[in-house]
Amino acid sequence: MIKESVTSASPIDYNYVGDDSKKNKSNKKLKKILIPNSKMANGFIIVFIIVAIITATTFPISSFMSGNLNAKIKIGFPLIFAELQMSGESSIIKMGNLIMDLIVYTLLAYIVNIILNFLSGITLFKKKIEVEEQPTIFKDQTITPEEKIIEKAIGK
Numbered sequence: 001m002i003k004e005s006v007t008s009a010s011p012i013d014y015n016y017v018g019d020d021s022k023k024n025k026s027n028k029k030l031k032k033i034l035i036p037n038s039k040m041a042n043g044f045i046i047v048f049i050i051v052a053i054i055t056a057t058t059f060p061i062s063s064f065m066s067g068n069l070n071a072k073i074k075i076g077f078p079l080i081f082a083e084l085q086m087s088g089e090s091s092i093i094k095m096g097n098l099i100m101d102l103i104v105y106t107l108l109a110y111i112v113n114i115i116l117n118f119l120s121g122i123t124l125f126k127k128k129i130e131v132e133e134q135p136t137i138f139k140d141q142t143i144t145p146e147e148k149i150i151e152k153a154i155g156k
Contacts, residue, residue, distance in 0.1 A: 033117040036110060043112030047105050051077050076101055 054077050063071040064086075075082040081097035143151075 029121060033114060033121065036113050037117070039116045039120075040109055040113040042116065043109035044105065046112050047108045051105070078104060 055075065058074065060071045060073070069086045071086065073084040073086075074080045075084065076097060079094075079097035079100050081094045081101055082091060084091045
């Protein structure tokens with residue numbers, strides 16, 4: 001005797017099946033764009049690189065090359081929160097300006113995060129399987145009286 005084993009299939013997760021209205025879909029997309037996620041770290045990196053480039057352009061290299069030790073290195077953008085002096089004087093750190101700069105950097109990183117989320121939602125940057133249309137959901141059809149008569153006549 002041969003035993004036939006029947007295995008039950010695992011449920012399939014249909015990612016793109018749904019009957020949401022256009023309003024619900026747009027609300028979900030908007031919430032997905034505005035909520036900060038792991039891309040915000042990328043936003044911080046981009047903001048800090050831009051700030052480092054801007055502050056590097058204000059570095060007084062010509063005065064150091066000429067031997068002037070009274071030049072000051074100003075750190076911070078848009079507000080200067082630290083001034084380093086080569087002449088041996090103590091450096092001054094302004095905590096209020098540092099906190100304001102960090103708030104500005106956080107807001108800029110959030111804006112970069114929103115832009116990255118928006119760009120990731122464009123179909124140009126998506127995989128082919130994600131771009132495919134959502135399948136439509138068909139409702140169960142009720143059997144009409146004509147179909148009942150035909151079924152009885154055929155003998156199903």
